[in-house]
Amino acid sequence: MPATLAIKELHGDDALVAAVCTGDVQKYRLLFERHAEQLQVQVAFQVWVPHLVSEIVHETFVWAYQHLDEFQSGTSFQAWLRAIAWNLIRAELQKFAREHKHRKDYSKHRLWLDRIAAGEECADGPKVEALRKCLNRLQKDSREQKLIHLRYHEGLNSKQIAPLVSQSPVWVRVTLHRIIHQLRACVAERKAIVRC
């Protein structure tokens, strides 16, 4: 057996889960590092309130730890986490709907409930991978890449970005809208190839 394969198997999810179950809590860090980013983006596709994304990811990993003995060896740990996160999102949105029914931003979040009721849960795994690939296709040092970096990596809004690219805030918004549409089209194309 090649050494790399042996190492991969040694540190596979099942082995890590078994180690955590026998009391090696620090191995849970490895599981987190392996799966958190993917889960975080999947959750972000569903929930577009940043602090709620963080809460769901946190709760998912804590819940998974508490029920680690229920994880079926040989199955996908990522899929298990996604199922937990999905249930947490559903519960969170139902709670939100109850508590915020009369708030003005309720209408924005009602869309989540509609989507979840429609049962689109399997759609976001390949979507994350496709999005990653589509981002890599953006030309290096291009205007698009710079805008995406300033908006999403630096967390700036269009008013803040405008002077940095010597354009108006309106231009920044319209261009960002176009880039997101292009990314969406690219993801849809790739997702058609990799179906969940």
Place this chain on the structure above:
Amino acid sequence: MLTHEQVIAYLEETLPPEEAAGVEAEFIADAAAATQLTELAQYDSALRTLLGGAVERTRIEESVLAAVCEKSLHETEASGLRQTLKQKPDHRSSNHGRHEENNMNNPGKNPDDITKAVTKDQMAEQGIPTDLSGADGRQSDRYREDLADEEKWGQGDGKKDTSPKPTPAPEAETQGEDNGYYNGLSQ
């Protein structure tokens, strides 16, 4: 019809409140506008997380591990306690002889033997005082004797002994319990 600029500004939350309300009213009334906004919001949120989520992820990681370690500690404590509770009857059975011995010396004192009624006459037969109120003077005399003893031992060098007295060795049963519990904690 919503413009691209409006939609992005709405997602950025940089629209004035009246305009934001107008956008919301639009996408409630118009299903196509709602779909457009939903898709953009999804990508906006996903891109923010994918490209700018590393710092937040580190924070979540620390928070998850803190929660997990805390739970692990509680579980260890609980398992230590369960172990202790499980061991208790075993300790009793293993020290059964010692209890029996105590019962012989102190009949009726062991709460486990509460069903065994001991009459005053039986106690008197074994020379055990049945009146512990000190009314006959014996208890207070004994107390004074104890005090005198303490003073005698404490004034060996002419000073009152204030050094901590060695605590009596706890019973084996109690020692076993504590060890089990704290060993559990330290794991």
